[in-house]
Amino acid sequence: MKKIISIVLFAALGGALTLGAYKLFIEKPQIVIEKTIETKPDSMQTDYRELNTSAVENTDFTVAAEKTLNAVVHVKNTMYKTVRDPFAEFFYGEGSGTKKYSQIGTGSGVVISADGYIITNNHVIKNATDIEVTLNNKKVYKAELIGTDPINDIALLKVNAKDLHYIVFGDSQNLKVGEWVLAVGNPYNLTSTVTAGIISAKGRDLDGNSGVDSFLQTDAAVNPGNSGGALVNTRGQLVGINTAISSMTGSFVGYSFAVPSNIAKKVVEDLMEYGNVQKAVLGVRGGELNSKVAENLNIENTEGFYISEVIEGSGSQKAGLRKDDIIIKLDELKIATYADLTGFIRTKRPNDKIKVTFLRNGKEKVALVTLIKNEISIISSIGLELKNLNAKELKKLKISNGVEITAISNAELQAYNVKKGYVITAINDIKIYSVDDINDIISNKKSDEVLRIEMLNLNGELERYIFR
Known part of the structure; x- marks a missing residue:
């Protein structure tokens, strides 16, 4: 028994010596490298999930x-x-x-x-x-x-043709900034030219442009000859009519402008149905808000349309809008600028009803406004504000046609003692029945054409003025 125990102890001792020698002389020591991973704060969390770039890479314009x-x-x-x-x-x-x-x-x-x-x-x-x-x-x-x-x-x-290829109208109001568009036209007489870009901005107002104040801005290349061509979305729907470029040289320098399709569509439908454009007005005067205007008015809002005056007898007055109200939405369209408001109204006709969302003393309110026919127009080129005359007013003046001067900014006319209340009855022997007549004559005036304007003064006497 003792002999067996001795054999076991010697075996254990031998194993221990063998293992120790292996660890000491043969096996390489294990090196442990410790790494510290810093945890980022919650506000700096990053999502490393695969980004979806297919929207850009796979956009097909064909x-x-x-x-x-x-x-x-x-x-x-x-x-x-x-x-x-x-x-x-x-x-x-x-x-x-x-x-x-x-x-x-x-x-x-x-x-x-x-x-x-x-x-x-x-x-x-x-x-x-x-x-x-x-x-x-x-x-x-x-x-x-x-x-x-x-x-x-x-x-x-x-x-006079039939079975022509044509483009359907899209909804320019639903366009988003950054959305892909194509400009199709004939620049420099090069037919069938297509350029691509994005919607850079909406509701652009170009100083000096003859009335358009709600352009779409795009960086799709547009050059002389593109005017009147199509701006289309990736579905091939017409979202704008290419109209202008802003350039010192007259050629494309990075951005161009188009009349929104909703305005163009309304104009076309009016010309087809009525022979002229049906112009509607909301019936308010004022301007867009910004930080400086808001500070002067002592209000907090820096976006929206501030009402400084409500036109008597207009749909806005009848719906309860007041001076100092701030329009922030028309139907579901956000109104941040003057161009937003005018661009929307130009898609509407007299007697159309629109939902006006506005702020009064900081509280949001809603009114249903019926648009009225345009009765007042500011003709900046001759420095006059004009108003249509109704049948009762014409009868009182004993005339059959004419529009009344309601404000004068033209210094020369003021020097000739032209006053508010004068009535323009004819331009170049064309009888004037409405402010739209004058807008059309002046807009179609040739560069070298002289305007001979006939007016009735406050005494009912006829006066003539020549504009060169």
Whole structure:
């Protein structure tokens, strides 16, 4: 028994010595490296999940291009001028000094119906004697001018054709900044040109533009000749009519502007149905808010439209809007600027009802306002504010037509003692029945044309003034 125990102890001792020798002389020591991982605060948490870049990488413009290329046309307008040389007629006889000149302008247009209705810019066909349209397949048609809206720079043409490719209208109000768009047109007479970009901004107001104050801004390249062409979304829907570029050189420098499709569509429908544009007004005066205006008015809001006056008899007055109210929404559209408000109203007609959300003493309220027909207009080019006269007012003045001067900013007219209450009855022998008549005449005025304005003074006497 003792012998067995001795054998076990010697075996254990031998194993221990063998293991110790292995650990000491053969096995390499294990090196432990300790790493410290710092925990970021909650506010700096990062999501390392895979980013979805397919929206950018897989955006396909070919479908939109295919839908629109054959529906965008080249528009050529020809204007003929007859110039007389009185000296040549004096020496060589009557007619010898008369010469006829032609001036040609080009642009783009968009086919909006299979039977040949085409929308373009008013400035593309302004003062044209002949209008010619060339389709993408090189077919040429003579175009008839259906109507124009110089204020929104829109014109409607018609060609005698059928089964044409056309573009359907999209909803420009739902466009988002950053959304992809294509500009399709004929810059520099290069037909069927497509450029891509994004919506850079909405509701742009360009100083010096003839009335348009709610442009879409895009960085899709637009150059001379693109005017009147299509701005489309990636579904090939018409969301704007390319109209202007802002450039010192006259060529594209990074951004351009388009009339929103909702305005263009309303103009076209009015021209088709009524022959003229039905202009509605909300019936308020005021301006957009910013931090400086808010500080001067001692209010907290820096966005919205501040009402400084409510027009008597307007839908706004009847709905209960007051001075110092702040309009923040029309229907569901947020109103942050003056351009937001005017752009929305230009898509509406007289007697349309809209929901007006406004602030009064810091509390939000809602009113249903019926829009009225435009009765007042500020004509900045001649420095006058004008108001339509109703039948009762015309009868009292013993005249059949005319518009009343309600404010004067023209220093020369003030020097000639023209006063509020004067009535403009005719311009260049054309009778004036409404403020829209004057807007149309001035918007279509040629650069060298003289305006001969006839007015009735406060004594009922006729006075004539010449504007060069």
